Amino acid sequence: MALETDGKAASASAPALRVSIVLPTYNERYNIEPLLAKLLLLKQHVDLEILVVDDDSADGTAELVRQLAHHEPSLRLIRRVGRAGLASAIKEGLLDATGDVAVVMDSDGQHEPASVLRAIETLQQQELDLVIGSRFHAQAEILGLSGRREQGSSWANRCARFSLSRAYDSLTDYMSGFFALRLDEAIPLLRAVDVNGFKFLYELLAVSKGRLRVAEIPLSFQPRIHGRSKLDLAIVWDFLISILHSLSFRILPRRAISFGLVGSTGVLVQVLLCQLLTGLGGINFERALPFAVVAAATSNYLINNVLTFRFARLRGFALLRGLLKFLLVSSLPALANVGLAIAFYENVARDSLWAQLAGIIVVFVWNYAASSRFVWNTP
Ligand code: GDD
Ligand code: MN
Numbered sequence: 001m002a003l004e005t006d007g008k009a010a011s012a013s014a015p016a017l018r019v020s021i022v023l024p025t026y027n028e029r030y031n032i033e034p035l036l037a038k039l040l041l042l043k044q045h046v047d048l049e050i051l052v053v054d055d056d057s058a059d060g061t062a063e064l065v066r067q068l069a070h071h072e073p074s075l076r077l078i079r080r081v082g083r084a085g086l087a088s089a090i091k092e093g094l095l096d097a098t099g100d101v102a103v104v105m106d107s108d109g110q111h112e113p114a115s116v117l118r119a120i121e122t123l124q125q126q127e128l129d130l131v132i133g134s135r136f137h138a139q140a141e142i143l144g145l146s147g148r149r150e151q152g153s154s155w156a157n158r159c160a161r162f163s164l165s166r167a168y169d170s171l172t173d174y175m176s177g178f179f180a181l182r183l184d185e186a187i188p189l190l191r192a193v194d195v196n197g198f199k200f201l202y203e204l205l206a207v208s209k210g211r212l213r214v215a216e217i218p219l220s221f222q223p224r225i226h227g228r229s230k231l232d233l234a235i236v237w238d239f240l241i242s243i244l245h246s247l248s249f250r251i252l253p254r255r256a257i258s259f260g261l262v263g264s265t266g267v268l269v270q271v272l273l274c275q276l277l278t279g280l281g282g283i284n285f286e287r288a289l290p291f292a293v294v295a296a297a298t299s300n301y302l303i304n305n306v307l308t309f310r311f312a313r314l315r316g317f318a319l320l321r322g323l324l325k326f327l328l329v330s331s332l333p334a335l336a337n338v339g340l341a342i343a344f345y346e347n348v349a350r351d352s353l354w355a356q357l358a359g360i361i362v363v364f365v366w367n368y369a370a371s372s373r374f375v376w377n378t379p
Contacts, residue, residue: 039113
């Protein structure tokens, strides 16, 4: 299979390399058309397929792509109802792609079409499985990231490096939205990629456990043309969970990790509030404690609702009813906690720290299982 970079169409003797470009879109109507026009020029070099994976954009992105596809056989639209997220869109596009090689890139103009050929050439010439377009490569250029985002990404990169196989230590951008890969090799891994959140590439590197032959090319990261970034706090949270999930050898369920982290913020809320009420408020401990416990449980509930269980997020009246159920569900184990810790102390080991830990673990498992089932109605 040949990659024709001298401007001629691929010759008949060596069939052209088939390349699938996967473009996830969410409200990119004004960015996608100019991008497609540039990408379609690649037909001069490769046997091209472009898959646009749209998550039911409200701005008519899918309708526009559908129109364009009438005149453009290389263009395919995958339209999904409900927003399942960036990583999930990438996975779906890659699993449907028919190319020898696939390239994933952002559709808002932040990734340059010129990087596509460069990535494919590197993949072919160096016989790699994966080529990452890096924003943090020594020769890269960042025009489209705020200082804060750049700093955040640099931290995230460090955490990512730490949690992944040492074989990937030399990489510089574990969260890039631009990468090229060989599909035959990647399909079994793609199936295993967990699609929570934004970070498809990080997950791919995690499930591959150091087995992929990878290299990076520098990107020139452009400012977004129209519209706004879809990265928000919930997506950053998902990423934190992904890192902890990798560090736990992917044994603990992600949702349980999220629930546990939220629970630890509840401990802080309770202790701080109790201090505040007794110290500044002059209220005695016995009266302050129940108040602080209920406040901590309420804060846990609200945070879990927007982070851990946001796919089943409760609103309006259901939010209030959910709170009552949550308080009920978590009050049982609070009592059990005390009983358990005492039983442990008396029968298993006269060690108050272990006794309390045993109580906390049982409460955690109960709270997680019971609230998943009864508050947010998930399995
Ligand atoms: N189908 C689908 N569904 N596409 C989505 C979704 C979604 O839920 N969310 C975002 N996208 C698409 C956008 O339309 C865009 O083409 C691309 O994914 C990137 O989204 P942006 O919202 O522009 O992300 P960003 O520029 O803030 O984030 C950049 O850096 C991240 C790492 O820090 C991108 O390069 C990301 O790909 C990268 O992971
Ligand atoms: Mn962007």
